[in-house]
């Protein structure tokens with residue numbers, strides 16, 4: 241197991257991760273030798289300047305995209321060794337996703353959206369777990385509503401519940417508060433934090449927002465496709481200062 245700074249085993253990790261887009265003059269090294277483990281039972285935020293490789297790292301760690309070289313593991317499973325079918329199954333059964341754009345199915349009710357991944361996988365939702373989850377996300381009185389009848393914050397809470405419903409090894413969240421006002425954003429971040437602290441889940445979140453990152457146990461900074469630093473017990477102020485320093489370095493001053 242890759243060591244993590246907390247000493248916890250990694251729920252997901254990449255080793256010597258390189259991702260190259262294009263070739264020749266248009267070649268971009270989006271990831272340039274990143275080794276990092278995301279500890280189980282912890283909330284990790286990935287930050288860095290625009291274009292530093294955050295989304296690429298998340299997509300490759302989650303099996304949504306493949307590395308050019310290096311390895312990506314979810315638990316003990318190496319993703320590069322899996323066929324497309326097995327990778328699809330692994331994503332469905334062991335990974336949860338939350339995206340900026342909610343991505344709920346408009347024709348399904350809240351309850352149906354929450355259990356959709358398990359329904360697709362043909363697995364039976366655990367009623368006790370689903371029930372507890374509905375209370376944690378505060379959606380009990382909305383279960384029969386459709387997404388269009390909910391506010392943005394409520395829709396994202398449904399997406400968080402859906403991501404957690406199958407008790408995945410790890411939930412990857414890509415700018416989950418990017419479309420929300422600050423109050424709804426705080427609610428969604430609080431939920432992700434509760435999932436980690438009260439329900440023993442693992443969350444990895446890409447964000448631009450230092451206030452959002454401060455909800456995490458640890459922040460990982462990328463710069464220019466490389467791991468630039470890590471910060472435990474972050475505060476918004478310290479995160480902002482660190483980001484400014486990385487921006488200055490990239491600008492070469």
Ligand SMILES: Nc1ncnc2c1ncn2[C@@H]1O[C@H](COP(=O)(O)OP(=O)(O)OP(=O)(O)O)[C@@H](O)[C@H]1O
Pocket residue numbers: 261262268269270288289290291292293294295296297
């Ligand atoms: N499909 C692609 N084809 C070519 N280049 C790409 C592709 N996807 C990303 N890139 C490039 O790879 C680099 C890293 O992109 P990535 O989206 O991972 O960065 P990011 O840190 O998430 O950026 P942002 O904060 O702006 O979303 C950038 O230079 C980007 O232009």
